[in-house]
Amino acid sequence: MIGGGLVGAAIGYGxxxxxxxxxxxxxxxxxxxxARGNFGLVWVQSKGxxxxxxxxxxxxxxxxxxxxxxxxxxxxxxxxxxxxxGGFAICLTEDELEQRRQMLEVLRRQAxxxxxxxxxxxxxxxxxRVPLIGPEVVGASYTPYDGAxxxxxxxxxxxxxxxxxxxxxxxxxRVNAVHAAPHDFRIEARGTAHAAPRLVLAAxxxxxxxxxxxxxxxxxxxxxxxILATERVAxxxxxxxxxxxxxxxxxxxGDSFEEAGYDDSTAPQVLSALAARAVRTFPFLREVQxxxxxxxxxxxxxxxxxxxxxxxxFPGAFLASCHSGVTLAAAHAYPYAxxxxxxxxxxxxxxxxxxxxxxxxxA
Amino acid sequence: MFRRLPETAAQPVxxxxxxxxxxxxxxxxxxxxxxxxxxxxxxTPVSGSPRAPYCMMGVCFDCLMEIDGVPNTQACMVPVAxxxxxxxxxxxRKVRS
Numbered sequence: 001m002i003g004g005g006l007v008g009a010a011i012g013y014g015x016x017x018x019x020x021x022x023x024x025x026x027x028x029x030x031x032x033x034x035a036r037g038n039f040g041l042v043w044v045q046s047k048g049x050x051x052x053x054x055x056x057x058x059x060x061x062x063x064x065x066x067x068x069x070x071x072x073x074x075x076x077x078x079x080x081x082x083x084x085x086g087g088f089a090i091c092l093t094e095d096e097l098e099q100r101r102q103m104l105e106v107l108r109r110q111a112x113x114x115x116x117x118x119x120x121x122x123x124x125x126x127x128x129r130v131p132l133i134g135p136e137v138v139g140a141s142y143t144p145y146d147g148a149x150x151x152x153x154x155x156x157x158x159x160x161x162x163x164x165x166x167x168x169x170x171x172x173x174r175v176n177a178v179h180a181a182p183h184d185f186r187i188e189a190r191g192t193a194h195a196a197p198r199l200v201l202a203a204x205x206x207x208x209x210x211x212x213x214x215x216x217x218x219x220x221x222x223x224x225x226x227i228l229a230t231e232r233v234a235x236x237x238x239x240x241x242x243x244x245x246x247x248x249x250x251x252x253x254g255d256s257f258e259e260a261g262y263d264d265s266t267a268p269q270v271l272s273a274l275a276a277r278a279v280r281t282f283p284f285l286r287e288v289q290x291x292x293x294x295x296x297x298x299x300x301x302x303x304x305x306x307x308x309x310x311x312x313x314f315p316g317a318f319l320a321s322c323h324s325g326v327t328l329a330a331a332h333a334y335p336y337a338x339x340x341x342x343x344x345x346x347x348x349x350x351x352x353x354x355x356x357x358x359x360x361x362x363a
Numbered sequence: 364m365f366r367r368l369p370e371t372a373a374q375p376v377x378x379x380x381x382x383x384x385x386x387x388x389x390x391x392x393x394x395x396x397x398x399x400x401x402x403x404x405x406x407t408p409v410s411g412s413p414r415a416p417y418c419m420m421g422v423c424f425d426c427l428m429e430i431d432g433v434p435n436t437q438a439c440m441v442p443v444a445x446x447x448x449x450x451x452x453x454x455x456r457k458v459r460s
Contacts, residue, residue, distance in 0.1 A: 132460060232435075232455050234457045235455075248408065249408050249409075287459060
């Protein structure tokens with residue numbers, strides 16, 4: 001395994017729990033570490049309009065999350081505070097609400113046998129379920145499939161879990177060289193040579209440079225997101241897409257999307273826009289104190305979908321990349337890791353191979 | 364090891380700590396004023412255990428108190444003032460509905 005973030009750790013955990021001999025190479029604290037900066041949602045309701053495969057994969061992960069959380073708690077003693085009480089996407093204009101209604105209707109129609117139910121709530125209906133919304137709130141969409149975890153506890157639980165199942169963890173092990181042959185991979189990291197018949201590349205933005213060495217393709221770019229965190233307060237709000245309350249009381253305010261290259265610093269104008277929207281959504285926030293802010297870089301593909309593939313040139317090499325490492329953690333720990341163990345990805349994941357990007361540009 | 368400068372003791376102010384008026388030197392912070400008594404500033408919202416001022420320089424957030432009605436205030440960052448009301452922060456603050 002190359003990559004010790006949420007994607008690499010989830011797949012590594014999933015391989016180790018099946019009894020495979022796993023070595024996980026982790027670049028260390030100098031890495032960009034999307035896993036250390038994310039919002040922690042297990043979010044379903046806006047994933048995959050027009051791409052039923054993504055909708056199903058996300059839903060599968062959400063459905064298997066309660067089992068993963070329980071298994072991690074049992075195996076490691078770490079409770080990653082998983083909750084699944086549904087989520088609200090709060091809209092401040094009629095346009096926003098109408099766009100959500102249309103998107104959710106697309107998802108409902110394409111869901112097939114999985115079934116997908118949603119509610120569109122106007123201000124009055126929402127106020128009965130979320131009493132602290134402000135007067136400017138127009139309404140919200142709601143689905144029961146959405147949830148959240150504490151993302152730092154999740155990373156810790158996955159790392160503890162893979163060690164518990166006998167995996168070897170190599171910290172500060174930036175990969176210097178990959179020598180690939182079919183079912184025969186030699187990796188040099190921190191002056192040590194590793195050899196394995198299978199290689200899983202899940203190095204986030206680092207996969208971009210490493211992928212070609214194993215006959216894989218990862219045209220990824222960073223998309224910055226910024227988050228504000230408040231003091232701990234008594235339980236106040238249910239789960240919403242842009243503002244959530246952690247199990248220990250702090251509120252997180254997030255959801256910026258910025259093309260900022262590899263700059264992972266915060267920007268006051270973005271943070272103040274996040275705060276302004278948060279106060280319009282929940283006026284009580286005006287009196288709640290902010291204690292921290294940070295930025296992190298999402299791992300984004302050109303179409304925003306995950307990339308999953310096995311190398312055609314060097315069979316045995318697998319790539320896993322996505323920007324929803326929390327939501328998809330259960331899909332990675334169970335079906336994805338099981339497919340790697342079998343040696344072939346299932347047909348349901350064919351839609352996510354990188355060949356979808358090999359389209360010649362029209363003149 | 365540390366001693367107060369004699370001139371500071373001459374100018375006390377009265378603050379109200381958990382409802383009890385206390386006369387303290389004018390140049391203390393609220394956290395230092397609390398340390399003259401039992402030193403307990405808050406109970407945590409997670410485990411409920413009592414906490415006392417620790418770093419005294421705005422870093423550790425263990426001295427959170429309700430000061431003049433504002434909850435979760437870092438008491439070590441607030442100089443005392445005549446009539447200041449300093450209350451223990453018990454668990455998580457409530458938000459106004």
